[in-house]
Amino acid sequence: MRPLEIRPFSEEHLDDAARLLAARHRRHRAGEPLLPERFEDPAATLGEVEALWRQDGTSGACCFRGDRIAGYLIGSQRDREVWGENVWVDYAGQAFEDPEDARDTYAIAAADWFEQGRVRHFVQAPASDAALVDAWFRLGFGQMQADGVREVSAETDVRVPDGFEIRRPTAYDVEALLEVELALPRHHRTSPVFTVRPLPTEDELRAEWAKTLAGDKETVLVGYHEGMPVACWALVAAGDAREFGGLHAPDDACYLWFAATLPELRGSGIGVALTAASLAWAAAEGYRAIGTDWRVTNLLASRFWPRRGFRTTFLRLYRHLP
Secondary structure: OOOEEEEEEEEHHHHHHHHHHHHHHHEEEEEEEEOHHHHHOHHHHHHHHHHHHOOOOOOEEEEEEOEEEEEEEEEOOOHHHHOOOEEEEEEOOEEEEEHHHHHHHHHHHHHHHOOOOEEEEEEEOOOOOOHHHHHHHHHOOOOEEEEEEEEHHHHHHHHOOOOOEEEOOOHHHHHHHHHHHHHHHHHOOOOOOOOOOOOOOOOHHHHHHHHHOOOOOEEEEEEEEEEEEEEEEEEHHHOOOOOHHHHHHHOOEEEEEEEEEEEHHHOOOHHHHHHHHHHHHHHHHHOOEEEEEEEOOOOHHHHHHHHOOOEEEEEEEEEEEE
């Protein structure tokens, strides 16, 4: 095998990166056919790589064997108020003919990122590519979050537990819904998730609820127990979800972007019923698939969603440099 040469990523490498990414996506779709077929074409992946490359603060490296590009890695920057001094190798940010080459390419790119003080590194890796995920593990990364998808069926059976009901919320429910909405971020602040993101204020949540109830893009299903809201599931079309698009969003899909149940009602069955109701709603709206995501350190979520039929498509990996 020819020796590997690492060079800085530049504009001239976009077409080859698109070719490599399309090949990666073809392999990915072999394991998860729900992923969008159009990205098997380099003409489609070129737009994904180019959009990533044009973002501020983006840099990276590519590896060569002889005159042939064998892989690339580019990282961009997200809001530092949320993510700290960060680098994101996003969904379109990497592709390699040999997964082991990711390690050498990262070693070069990460040196520049570290010199810039960007010490929080995030990588979106196809979950089905065990060799690539292993290469990142051997660079000191660990799993942080998972994306998942599943089919939607018109024959979904919605079984609401005794004493509960599911319906859309009204403005009269907002005050009681504040506790439901805070249940998830509060849970994420506990062990073993340990997120440090500040909790939203009640005024911020009231403002968001006012927008939601006044708009028509978001569908919210609420579980009630003895007339009080105890669980909330929120869905949008894939095109209206900032977190769900491109390579990892199936065609004709919706996105379950929020789901929370009050701690004392977890295990009651209302979450299972709300998921079934969400699938039934999605089928009635003509969606073919649904996506969601979860923190893998959220022990409840990391077991709940796969049991509801969601198959992991991408893993967000994370490393904080010492």
